[in-house]
Amino acid sequence: MKFLGIETSCDESAAAVVSKQPDGSFQVNSNVISSQADLHALYGGVVPELAAREHLKNLPLVFKKALEDAKVSIQDIDAIAVTQGPGLKGCLLIGCDFARGISDSSGVPLKGVNHIEAHVLSGLLVHKLNFPFLSLVVSGGHTELSQVNGIGDYTLLAKTGDDAAGEAFDKSATLLGLPYPGGVELSKLASSVSKSRFKLPIGLKGKDGFSFSGFKTAVSLLVQNNLTEETKPEIAWAVEEGIVSALLEKIERASSNTGLKEIVVSGGVAANKRLRERLTNHKFLKFYPVPLEFCTDNAAMIAAAAMLRFEAGLNDTLSSEVFPRWPIYKSAANAS
Ligand code: KG4
Ligand code: ZN
DSSP: OEEEEEEOSSSEEEEEEEEEOTTSOEEEEEEEEEEOHHHHHTTTSOOHHHHHHHHHHHHHHHHHHHHHHHTOOGGGOSEEEEEEESSOHHHHHHHHHHHHHHHHHHOOOEEEEEHHHHHHHGGGGTOOOOSSEEEEEESSSOEEEEEEEETTEEEEEEEBSSOOHHHHHHHHHHHTTOOSSOHHHHHHHHTTOSOOSOOOOOTTTTSSSBOOHHHHHHHHHHHHHHOOTTTHHHHHHHHHHHHHHHHHHHHHHHHHHHOOOEEEEESGGGGOHHHHHHHHTOSSOEEEOOOHHHHSSOSHHHHHHHHHHHHTTOOOOOOSOOOSSOOTTSOGGGOO
């Protein structure tokens, strides 16, 4: 079985070909990503209209390269899987229209995929995991901790009531004068020191649910009162420590509430080195790391999620709508 994945929910135009082997493991035949990060950095954040226009330009090239890299033609593909939500409406429409065009001209069937569900299942691209397990999706727009009971069966354990963890990284980075998206830059700066004289609060400590709005205010005050060239790396260290500690506190809480120890972390912030180290060396959690190329937005996870759902007997035909807000606990039929 071989699926083509297409992803355009935010500022990455991506296409990938993924196969499922007879032993059940995945093989990623190609994984092509064209990032618009440099363009949006000029504006300090993603500009939706520009992102949609860039997808229109980049997607045909990315699609062609994904087939070339995988050494296949469209007729070798069993289904085209495309992100139908959540994400930026104009961007989702470009991806779905493009996928529909290929499907109409080739006769290859179409499947609509939930981007967050694809992040949740991305660990299965590389690991054999038994259900249930814990999943944390941490990106620029999402911070959600779930129990994965099976394919298409998720229990929400905690989510953010305000900012996402990636946003907390990016906004703190902006306060420190680092370029957007600042997560990577802030982390790099933080790694130049090994401790900090500053300490930042964990939002909703001891409770279910994430919160980063008070954290953001605390970073802003810290910057106003203490920022110098000398303290800058230490402030970055404290920001990273604060966000990573908040994520770990909620994972540990979820683990003791559910009795589950296996955890998969995905989304852009899952690329964070300190978070990965803490989880790898954790005293009771068993961490299943997702390779960096499948942590940040990519189309291999979209193809894999569609295959897993297809094998589980779930029917995901693509309707004409897109769903900018689509919790994974709702089917596409109930998404809007
Ligand atoms: O999943 P993603 O690529 O895009 C979406 O938001 O859907 O996640 C992007 C987010 C940004 O906020 C970025 O700053 C953050 O992930 N990020 C990081 C790191 N790499 C990416 N945050 C902290 N440390 C990193 N190494
Ligand atoms: Zn994402």
